[in-house]
Structures are given as C-alpha cells and as structure tokens.
Amino acid sequence: MAETTGTATPEAGSAANGWCHWHQGTSGTAVLITVIEQGSGPGAALYACAPCREQRRLVPYGKPS
Numbered sequence: 288m289a290e291t292t293g294t295a296t297p298e299a300g301s302a303a304n305g306w307c308h309w310h311q312g313t314s315g316t317a318v319l320i321t322v323i324e325q326g327s328g329p330g331a332a333l334y335a336c337a338p339c340r341e342q343r344r345l346v347p348y349g350k351p352s
C-alpha cells in the first residue's frame with residue numbers, strides 16, 4: 288500500500304472533500320473551482336458548493352465558461 292500523499296493533486300479523489308471555501312463550511316455539493324499555483328509546495332485548491340456557485344457565478348475547474 289504505497290500511498291503518495293506528498294503532492295496535492297486537485298483531481299481524482301480530492302473533489303469530494305465536502306468543504307466550501309466561499310462560505311467556509313462543509314458542503315455535500317462542493318466542487319473544485321480553481322487552483323492557486325504556488326512557487327513552492329502544493330497549490331491551494333478552492334472548492335465551492337452549489338449555492339455559492341450560483342450566487343457568485345463560479346464555474347467548476349476545467350469546464351469552459
């Protein structure tokens with residue numbers, strides 16, 4: 288069982304973490320919105336729930352607007 292958790296890859300697996308960074312709370316509908324690239328270390332992935340996406344017109348990461 289070699290799990291490499293050293294690098295945060297905001298793709299498969301982490302999408303269902305259930306956290307919305309916009310209202311700073313848990314959510315069952317949170318999806319990845321954007322990834323903040325950082326010079327060193329893992330980037331920060333931001334997730335938003337459905338209501339927050341509607342309010343702020345956020346587009347899920349990787350989808351054409």
Ligand SMILES: [Zn+2]
Nearest residue numbers: 307310336339
């Ligand atoms: Zn939210």
